[in-house]
Amino acid sequence: MATEIQEIDLKTDEMIINMGPQHPATHGVLRLLLTLDGETVKHVEPVLGHLHRAQEWQGQNRTWFQYQALIDRVDYLSGMFTSWAMARSCEQIDGTVVPPRAEYLRVMVSEMNRITSHLLWLGTYLIDLGAMFGFPFYPFREREKLFDLFEEIAGQRMMFNYIRIGGVLRDPKPEWFDKLKRFLDEFPDRIDEYETIVTQNPIFLKRTKGVGILTQAVAKDYGVTGPCIRSSGIPLDLRRTKPYSVYPELKFDVITFDKEGDTWDRYMARILEMRQSIEIIRQCIDKLPSGDIMGKKQMAGMRIKAGEGFAAVESPRGILGCYVISGGGEKALRFRWRNPSFCNLSVLHELLKGCPLSDIMAIFGSIDVILPDVDR
């Protein structure tokens, strides 16, 4: 790197490194153009689009019924939320009334999905930090158990296609609830285990405390949402601040921290959210009413009334919005996704400026970006 030695001072050149799209830690296919001075990041430019699948175009070229099966792929780690966002916006336009049982089921499966998403994040984040052989398997173990439950109700483990416009696809059997309860009973112990290994680990603390501090001003400027901004002290949680579905009937608090969050706070926020989700699911099981689960007939030629609407849900990564313009036909005129990962990723270059190369992964991992969600 040192190219020319002048009389006294050592002049160094900047090095440009192309991190990704095939790099073990970019969570898929993000490409970061890094300008390094030694190991210090001078400038970073994310290059997106390697996973662009024209989801919006597909939404406009497929019928409502067909597109429901595709949107799990927008954010494959939280398919329930993408489904839910679309279902909510379409129901708003259409004026469909969702039966209460369906709403409770939606909340349950979504919170389960939030847990799986955070579990995956936890595992991969520890991989990013270098603990790649032991710990990451533990979250994945619990995640698989939840996937077994999903498989029972939805038919597949990740591409659920369970939440539909007007309700949910299938009513779970009573045994399913028993299994879920059993899982919920043992899961807090597992979280304790994770925390024993990770939370106070001195190396983990060194890697995360005080690293990648996201100030409120920057976060607001970039439209950051989700756990990232809650850990920075802004209590923006749609489930509470703009409650939808049956969330008003459930008891829980928005998880925020008093200070401007660093990487460790974002980790902690997600751990706490997992514990919170357990409580929410428990309440849902207790309150689950009986009755219908579908408020609109599911059929191939399903139509949505003309109109436009924007609906958002609080996905594990932030506000997931869906802007739909319907012309009243079988297909939408315009589908537009507001993806939390896309917005959260745009703040990355602010966080990375001036940090060492190793912190790229610590910071990038902590904002929990899912590339299909970014590129759609």
Add this chain to the structure above:
Amino acid sequence: MTDEKPSEAEKPEDKKAEAAKPEAAKPEVAKADGAKPADAAKPADAAKPAAPAAAAAPKPAAKAPEPVIPATAGKFEQFLKEHGIPAQRLPLSLEVETIVLSGDVLQAALRLLRNSSEVKLDLLLTISGVDSNDTYDSVYHLWSYSNLDELVIKVLIKKSDVAEGDLPAVPSIANFWSAANWHERETYDLMGIRYANHPYLRRILNPWDWEGYPLRRDYKQLVDCLNDKNPHSMR
């Protein structure tokens, strides 16, 4: 239903296309060699994409309920007017106030809405480009970090105003609102709306040398993945 009025003119055409479609489409589907419908769907409407998407796409304007333009001015409209920014009311979409601004005042209006202590619409959720019947819309969804207000702002650019080979232009707000940066790039990329004075306006999702703007109605696909034959598969 922002574009109700403009679409009046096209209505007869649309209807005709609508009417023609079912008969045209039915037999083909039944024939079970589904490669053809694109040709039949094309007839009158040049603006429609070539894909069979067009078959269902045309606006059944007649079916839509009559839009209700709220009688009283909305909170934000009034606020903007007080500060000397002309804003035009639109029908409520799902109880959310929707206003139309002209491009010239967009920056001033957003700056005002974001920074004033009264409204504090400081969460820019998304900027969407919409290819309506005869306008290009740039739609801003504004929320707030601190309260429950919502506002939808639309900037409409008439297609007739856009010169041949030119892109519709909207002033960029990325210079004072970083959240808009990538959204504007994406809208430019997919919808071809040029955001004037954007710091770094280049394609974000598509490769830099992509031709055309894929979400536009007049976009011609190089390969129609829904209908073209793929040598490796059945289709």
Add this chain to the structure above:
Amino acid sequence: MANLISRAFGGLNEVRRGLATVFKHTFREPITKNYPDEMPDLAPHFRGRLALTVNPETGDHLCISCKQCERVCPDKCIEITSHKSPETNKLELIDFKIDHGLCMFCGLCTEVCPTLCIINTNDFEMADYSRESLIYDLKKLTLSQDESAFYFDRKEMPLPKPKPAKPAPAAAGAAPAAVAAKPAAVPSVAAPGADAKPETEAPEAKAPADSKTVEVKKPEVKAEVKEESKPEAKPEAKAETKTDEPKADEPKADEPKA
């Protein structure tokens, strides 16, 4: 200094706790399975390979060529060939193709199917050497009678109503005979199959079906497709297929009325 030492000991203690927690897992049972040796326990509604069922009681093919699935498929991976039979004025199925290389297993086709004909089986092992071989035709898709019975039972789908034996002049004589033969024959074949190997049934039954296709000559006429498909799918029940043949014609004759 004291602070430093206490922090160092605190840190070491945390590391020790972490190591102990990991070490505790020595005594936990592994959660992974020896997959090819033991099959995973899949949910009944698992969305696996697509297949066409037959009536588990009578063995009639359930597809009525309504093409709902073809229309709804987001990938356009289903292709149905049918024609209108000149005598009965009904749609008759000639061929049914699904490109499993294109299918994304969303299950929409199974939701719209009016006769519960197309279903997602629990089979997911479809790896093959070429894309062409992933295109399954009617023979490969149609399940045998006991497989259908197994899936109807497992998915808790209502059994299709048996077709009222239509006294179509030609088949009239054969039909009653078939009905009489059925109750005796079905339990003997279907019951052991469904009970003995609930998980692996589909893949195993598929293999003989594939190998048989070679021997069977290509059907030229629509009606024969079904007659042919049955013998392969159920190679062990040769005698039974005889009785099926007249029945296979019947449902087609009834469809428009039903």
Add this chain to the structure above:
Amino acid sequence: MFSNGDEIFKISRLTIVWLAGIFTIVWMVCWALGIALPMLLTQQLGDKAALTNEILRAATPVIAILVFIPINAMFMVLIERRALALWTVRKGPNRVGPDGNFQTAADAVKLLLKEDITPTGADAVMHTFAPILFFAPSVFGAVPLLAAVTNNHPLFRVLNLPTGIFFVLAAGALPVVALVMAGWASNNKYSLVGGLRSAAQAISYEIPLVLSLITVCLMAGTLDLVKITEQQAGGILNWNLLGGGALTGLNNALAGGGAKALATSYFMGPISYVCAGLLVISLIISFWLYLTGACAEINRIPFDLPEAESELVSGYNTEYSGMKFAIFFLAEFTNLFIVSSITTVMFLGGGDNPIPPYILNNIPGIPQMVAAIRDSYFCSTLHIINPETFFATLWVIAKVYGLVIFAVLIRGTLPRFRIDQLMAFGWKRLIPLSLIVFIIVVFAREFVICHG
């Protein structure tokens, strides 16, 4: 508790089978070359064979190591994978061969058959030379250890050096050059960063590592590995880990010397007691320092920055494939083994039995067993088994693989440092600490009789 008994049984069986296999093979080679062949030649040729025998005896240790390293690395990879699988509630490799015994052998074959790629623009000579330079020190660095770990077996005594530990450390410092070479020659920025990181890291961690070993040498008063081992004989209280002979008085008192024995060891009264305590604590710290430094030296988690997978793809060996990569891989695991052996020799008493002889010899059956082995045909005539060496080697194997497993456990738990934190940790914490320990030992040793 033992719901996992099946897996644990499998993994123990696998370990025993492999270890028995490895050491039988290596020992048979050594025996054939170093004992049987010379015996035969002497019988046949008489004095004329003397020169040949000398050469054979000198070559035996090296050949033993060359045979041992690849097989051992295979076993270590396998046991690492199985142990990690055990701790991550999985099954691990179990398809190739019974219990997955031959998985790593198959991997090795695969690696050897893979295409060997030299990237465009790479410095081909350096690119080829780097793995060799990385691997060679681990071969000749292991040589002086042989005599120490086999309880000074006559066959390996030849290559014992009076400055053994010095030689081993010098050899252990060489691979850094190879890593920088590999990083530079690969024409890849990740590799370059990895190589430079490894240089920085190795230089910083060499210091606490060497200082902690010097502490031990100070205790022993010699650099000779065999002597260091022999001094520690006599039970766990004599090991350097527990202050060497600092607790000898306690040892003797246990043996029946009583107050008098204590008085001879701690001759200066209270000061000696305090110093003995200080010695024990310092040497435990020293042991920990050595483990930390060694982890950094051989690039194991949590110090695996040169090949930090999530940051630098694979660091210095990103561009290596096939045979060259296999050599890197081999050398890494061999280094782990050597480091564990050094720890065993320096701190854990080498081949010493943790149970003191005065207890062990009173256990009925054990002296008789030793005597029976000594009198057996294998031992007395064929010289296949040497009871002193045999049991010592068994203990060494147990200790060394225990340490290896511990390294695996660490690998399964801890995340990775950041490079600047790593340097800060090394220079600001470990080096001062090791200096403090060193000085304490220098003074405390004067007041306690160590190692007799």
